[in-house]
Amino acid sequence: MSTSNNNFFDTKVMGHPAGLFVLFFTEMWERFSYYGMRVLLVFFFTASLLDQGWGWPKEHALAIFGTYASLVYLSTMLGGYFADKIIGYRWAVVVGALLMTLGHGCMAVETPFFIYFGLVLLVFGSGFFKPNMTSIISEMYKDVPEKKDGAYTIFYMGVNAGAFFGIMLCGYLGEKIGWSYGFGVAGIFMFFGLLQFWFAQNIFGDIGKKPKKEDKDDVEVYTDENGGPKNPFTRFQQILIIVCSVLGLTWILNDPISKITEGTYNIYDFSLFGLDGNNVIIIAALLLFVVLLIIRIPKYIPVVRDRMLAIVFFAFITMFFWALFEQAPGSLNLYARDYTQRILEGVTGDIFKVVDALITIVPLAIITYVLYQLFKRTFKKYALSNVILAFSFVIIWGLAIMKVYNDYKSASYVVEYVDNNGEAKTSKIVTFVEFAEGDAMPVLDNESVEIYDASAEENEKNSVKNNYLFNADNEELGEIFDATITDVFERDKIGAAIQNTFAVFSFTNANGKTLTKEVKLSGDLKDLKQGDSKQLFITHDLKFDNGDKAAHQATVKAKESAVEIGATWFNILNSLYIIALAPLFSRWWESKYNPTANGKYAIGMALLGLGMLVIAIGASGIEPGQKSAQTSMFILVFVYLFHTMGELCVSPVALSYVSKLVPSRMIAVMFGVWYLAVAIGMKLAGIFGELSEGIAKEAGISTFFWYLTGISVILSLLAWVTTPVIKKLMHGVR
Numbered sequence: 001m002s003t004s005n006n007n008f009f010d011t012k013v014m015g016h017p018a019g020l021f022v023l024f025f026t027e028m029w030e031r032f033s034y035y036g037m038r039v040l041l042v043f044f045f046t047a048s049l050l051d052q053g054w055g056w057p058k059e060h061a062l063a064i065f066g067t068y069a070s071l072v073y074l075s076t077m078l079g080g081y082f083a084d085k086i087i088g089y090r091w092a093v094v095v096g097a098l099l100m101t102l103g104h105g106c107m108a109v110e111t112p113f114f115i116y117f118g119l120v121l122l123v124f125g126s127g128f129f130k131p132n133m134t135s136i137i138s139e140m141y142k143d144v145p146e147k148k149d150g151a152y153t154i155f156y157m158g159v160n161a162g163a164f165f166g167i168m169l170c171g172y173l174g175e176k177i178g179w180s181y182g183f184g185v186a187g188i189f190m191f192f193g194l195l196q197f198w199f200a201q202n203i204f205g206d207i208g209k210k211p212k213k214e215d216k217d218d219v220e221v222y223t224d225e226n227g228g229p230k231n232p233f234t235r236f237q238q239i240l241i242i243v244c245s246v247l248g249l250t251w252i253l254n255d256p257i258s259k260i261t262e263g264t265y266n267i268y269d270f271s272l273f274g275l276d277g278n279n280v281i282i283i284a285a286l287l288l289f290v291v292l293l294i295i296r297i298p299k300y301i302p303v304v305r306d307r308m309l310a311i312v313f314f315a316f317i318t319m320f321f322w323a324l325f326e327q328a329p330g331s332l333n334l335y336a337r338d339y340t341q342r343i344l345e346g347v348t349g350d351i352f353k354v355v356d357a358l359i360t361i362v363p364l365a366i367i368t369y370v371l372y373q374l375f376k377r378t379f380k381k382y383a384l385s386n387v388i389l390a391f392s393f394v395i396i397w398g399l400a401i402m403k404v405y406n407d408y409k410s411a412s413y414v415v416e417y418v419d420n421n422g423e424a425k426t427s428k429i430v431t432f433v434e435f436a437e438g439d440a441m442p443v444l445d446n447e448s449v450e451i452y453d454a455s456a457e458e459n460e461k462n463s464v465k466n467n468y469l470f471n472a473d474n475e476e477l478g479e480i481f482d483a484t485i486t487d488v489f490e491r492d493k494i495g496a497a498i499q500n501t502f503a504v505f506s507f508t509n510a511n512g513k514t515l516t517k518e519v520k521l522s523g524d525l526k527d528l529k530q531g532d533s534k535q536l537f538i539t540h541d542l543k544f545d546n547g548d549k550a551a552h553q554a555t556v557k558a559k560e561s562a563v564e565i566g567a568t569w570f571n572i573l574n575s576l577y578i579i580a581l582a583p584l585f586s587r588w589w590e591s592k593y594n595p596t597a598n599g600k601y602a603i604g605m606a607l608l609g610l611g612m613l614v615i616a617i618g619a620s621g622i623e624p625g626q627k628s629a630q631t632s633m634f635i636l637v638f639v640y641l642f643h644t645m646g647e648l649c650v651s652p653v654a655l656s657y658v659s660k661l662v663p664s665r666m667i668a669v670m671f672g673v674w675y676l677a678v679a680i681g682m683k684l685a686g687i688f689g690e691l692s693e694g695i696a697k698e699a700g701i702s703t704f705f706w707y708l709t710g711i712s713v714i715l716s717l718l719a720w721v722t723t724p725v726i727k728k729l730m731h732g733v734r
Contacts (some may be wrong), residue, residue, distance in 0.1 A: 019140060019203045020151055022196070022410040024158035025389055027133050029193030030097065031162030033104055033186040034126065036170025039568045040182045040328050041065055043174065043337065045495075048446045051543075052110075054494045056260070062135075062330050063256040066686015068119055069326065070087050070252055071681040075127025077672050082128065089132040089139075089208035092202055096129025097194035108180045112495040118183075132208075139207045153586075156578065156652075163365055164575035168360065168398050176406070176432075177546065185399070192392035202386035203378070212555040214259035228301035229351030240292045246287035251278060252683060259690075261732045262522075264396025264498045290577075306729040307661040310597075311670060313726055314657060317601050320715055321650050322681030323688055324608050324708055325643055328571055330689035331640065331704070335453045335615070337567035339622060339701065341630040343430055345412050345562040350511025352586060353563055357404045359576070364400055368393060406432035412562030415441055415554035420479050420538055421467045422511035428559065430564035431544040440553045448627065451525060452480060452537035458625055467510055469537060478539040483507035486516070501526055505536055539627070570636045577644035585648040596734070597657055598726050602719035609712025610641035616705035624700045660733050 045061035047053020083092035083115050099121045106118030134155070141151055166186065174182025201208075233241070250267065255278055258266035268277030275283070297308050336342070344352050371393060379386045410432040419425045435441055452469075453459065461472040469480040483505035490499040501521045517536060521528055528534070542554065588594065595603060618635035654674070662670045688708070695704040 016147070016151055016154060017140060018377045020154060021370065022200045022203055022378075022385070023133055023136060024147045024155060024376075025371070026097075026193045026197040027094070027195075027688065028158040028162035028654055029163075030100065030129055030133075031159050031190045033100060033164035033190035033193075034122075034166070034169075035163040035571075036166030036186040036189075037104060037107065037122070037183055038069075039167045039333065039571050040174040040179060041068070042330055042333060043567070044179045046334070047179070049494075050444050050446055052547075056332060058693050060260045061258070062686045062689035062692075063259045064119075064686075065330060066683045067124065067256045067687070068250050069677040069682035071089050071123045071688065072126045072130075073675050073682060074249075075123050076131045076675050077127075077180075078124075079129070080131040080671075083132045083135065084211060085208075088210040089135050090204065090212070092128045092132040093136075093208075094194065094198060096125045096127070096132070096189060097197065098126030100129065101125075101187050101191045101194055104183055104190055108184035108187060109677065110183075115495065121598050122658070125538070129545055134539070136204065136208050140204070144272065149389065153582075155602075156582075160575040160578050161363065162601050164363065164572050164579075165396065165400075165469060167568060169573045171566055171571070172403050173399075175566045175568060187616070189392060189396070192388060193223065195388045196385050198393070199388065200378070200382040203382065211400035211530060228304060231296060231299045237292060237295060240288055240295075244285050244288045247288070251282045251285065254278060254281075255683075261498050262461050262496075262500075264496075303731050304663065304666075306731060307733070308670075310659055310729040311658060311673070313722065313729075314597065314601065314654065315674055317605065317715055317719060318650065318654055318674075319607065319677045319681040320711060321601075321605060321646070321683035322678055324612070324712060326612065326682055326685035327639075327689060327708070328574065328643070330685060331692045332615075332636065332691075333567060333571070334689075335619070335701065336570050336636055339619065339629040339631050340567070340626065340636060342565040342567065342633060343412060343428065343562060344565065345560050349412075349562040352565070353407050353410075356407060356563075356569075359572075360400050360404055361716070363579075364397065368397075409434060410561075410563050411558050412560045412564075413441065414558040415443065415542070416557050417443065417445070417540075417554040419540065419554070420481070420515055421509045422513060425540075427540065427554070429542055429544050429554075430562050431546075433544065433546070435556045437556055437559060441556055443542045443552045443554045444545045445552050446541040446543070448515075448539045448541070449519055450537045451519060452535040454535065458623075470535075478537055481507040481509070481536050481538070483517070483534060483536045485528060485530050485534075488521070488528070488530060505534070507536065520729050528635050538644075541628075563632065570633075570640060573637065573640040574644050574647075577641055578648065581645060581648060585645075586720040589653075595729060597653070597730065598719045598723040598725055600649045600653055602716045602723075604646040605712050605716035605719060607642045607646035607649065609709050609716060611639040612705050612709040612712055614638050614642065616702050616709055619700070619702040619705060622696075622701050625697050626700075657733075663729065 006241075042058075042061045042065050045054050045056045045064065046058050047055070049055045076390070079092055083089050087095070103118040103121030103125055106114040106121060109115075109118075134152075137151055137155060141147055166189075170182040170186050173183075173185055176325065254267050258268070258278060263269070266277070268281050270277040293312065297305055297312075299305075300308065343349075371389060375386055375390070386512055410430055411426055411434070412430050413435060414426055415429055415667070416424050416426050429441070429443065454462075462477070463470050464480055466640045467479055469477045471477055484507070485503045486506045487504040489502055489504070490500075491502055493500050502518050503521050504516055504518055506514060506516050517538070519536070542588050545552075615635055618631050619629075622629045622631070658674050659667055692701065692704040695707070
């Protein structure tokens with residue numbers, strides 16, 4: 001079947017080819033699966049063993065998240081190469097979708113082997129899928145470039161719709177029902193996207209099929225207009241690239257492995273000039289890459305040389321933009337879980353239930369209308385593809401209605417439980433499962449048990465009364481007991497292939513009952529032995545046990561209509577804000593007030609800094625080492641607003657500048673450099689997130705966000721100050 005580009009417009013949906021909407025829904029399900037899994041990843045790794053997680057420290061979870069996100073972008077170079085040279089865009093999309101489907105399926109199993117294998121499949125799947133969907137669109141519209149902007153606008157609505165529903169529904173299932181449900185649903189909808197694309201692919205005619213071999217007899221004439229003479233890579237430069245690549249990739253992989261295994265497995269287990277081996281390797285890789293740029297860029301003709309310098313500058317800013325923006329699935333998600341008041345009761349809770357129901361149902365209804373329009377135009381030719389798409393929407397409507405209904409039923413229960421001191425205490429639990437006053441509720445008690453150091457500076461003002469610890473304001477902080485080690489043993493650390501040392505502590509409570517608790521021993525505490533005595537500090541975190549597997553029971557004392565906002569819910573605000581604000585920013589760019597390239601970067605970084613400033617001020621009351629707090633949810637509402645506005649200034653225009661600033665024959669290479677910058681930014685996001693834990697313990701979580709605010713402001717000022725220089729380097733390109 002052969003279809004010219006103009007023939008695509010014979011079958012229109014909303015003024016565009018029906019094929020665009022096949023891509024729209026395929027991309028929507030891919031983004032659904034990607035963002036749905038991503039928002040759960042750090043939570044799964046850090047959830048307690050009792051809560052079916054792996055019980056990792058936050059730093060370890062953020063290390064593997066940074067590596068995963070970085071490799072997703074690096075793999076696009078591999079997927080793009082295979083698509084361009086060997087298998088074509090269509091097969092690349094199919095291979096990518098299949099790998100991602102299998103990856104999500106593996107993660108639903110939740111064993112270490114399948115979690116890691118699933119992440120590997122997702123990395124390669126994203127690499128094949130991500131760059132080639134837009135390539136198909138570009139080919140579809142190459143004869144009608146005036147319609148391309150509108151096509152990309154519609155396509156990116158599909159991107160944001162997928163991210164929105166993926167985060168909302170996978171996040172809900174993972175947090176409220178079980179991690180495997182969240183991971184599994186992501187895979188199911190990726191599979192639907194694969195089938196829908198496969199059975200409708202003939203709608204694209206010859207576009208995206210296997211590439212034809214280039215005619216070697218064609219001789220290209222190089223002029224100043226197309227970039228001047230070629231600048232081939234010398235043998236030395238090729239060696240530099242190989243060394244940089246090997247050092248960079250091994251560092252990206254070794255960094256989380258060495259941290260998760262606590263140094264047991266570390267291929268760079270050395271130090272140089274006081275620097276850790278991992279740091280030495282990545283610094284060496286970056287310096288060699290800079291050397292490569294210094295060698296190559298001056299050899300181009302002046303205009304190309306200058307424009308490439310401008311790209312390098314924008315890539316540098318972009319790297320840090322994503323390092324800060326991608327705190328969303330990391331440190332910002334953890335802030336939402338640990339430091340945000342997410343329980344809304346009474347009238348406030350009822351209002352949120354209505355608003356959230358509208359946020360869930362209205363966008364889904366709009367997307368369903370688009371689906372109906374596609375049906376009318378394509379059902380006769382592509383019935384099976386449409387039936388699969390319809391079936392996927394039946395399921396997503398079912399999930400959405402289930403979520404709304406469960407939230408409608410949810411209530412806040414005051415429950416009474418017995419603590420380790422034998423005293424009756426109360427806690428508040430929100431669940432959609434209905435209980436009456438006096439009922440026994442199965443609960444999970446995620447106890448935090450730590451060795452307490454009364455001599456530490458932050459504990460000097462605390463006092464102990466009847467096995468309870470109080471601060472200077474006489475607020476109860478938790479239980480405290482004098483305990484003795486009765487046993488020391490080793491236990492496997494899930495997903496790390498190492499063993500951690502644990503001590504069994506025994507103590508007697510106020511009622512004379514002897515209890516035991518296990519504590520992980522690390523650092524200097526590994527020297528503790530049987531018979532040693534320490535103080536144990538214990539806090540409780542009760543939640544409803546939806547699996548009814550726990551031995552703990554609590555008694556319901558009171559009930560009130562309420563809703564608990566999921567910690568993942570705040571991530572959907574980014575997609576909502578993009579859909580609402582993108583038209584306004586688009587009109588701004590088309591007006592006479594359109595900022596320069598540097599101006600957009602400066603505004604974007606300033607808005608990113610404003611978001612960090614909001615959370616830095618909002619978290620100022622959280623003390624160093626404090627593990628939980630109840631700050632306002634509106635802090636995160638405004639953080640995501642400012643961050644999304646910053647994203648609209650930077651993200652959509654970034655690749656546009658790359659395509660404008662370099663000759664067409666060099667675009668592929670420069671896109672590779674650009675994605676390398678984004679990949680570094682993603683890894684930096686994980687590293688920054690890791691640092692947040694140490695900073696929070698020493699100086700408070702607010703200090704961490706103040707640091708990020710400072711980085712944003714400095715880079716914003718740098719972009720403003722260098723405007724004349726970069727404008728000159730761009731040689732008239734806007």
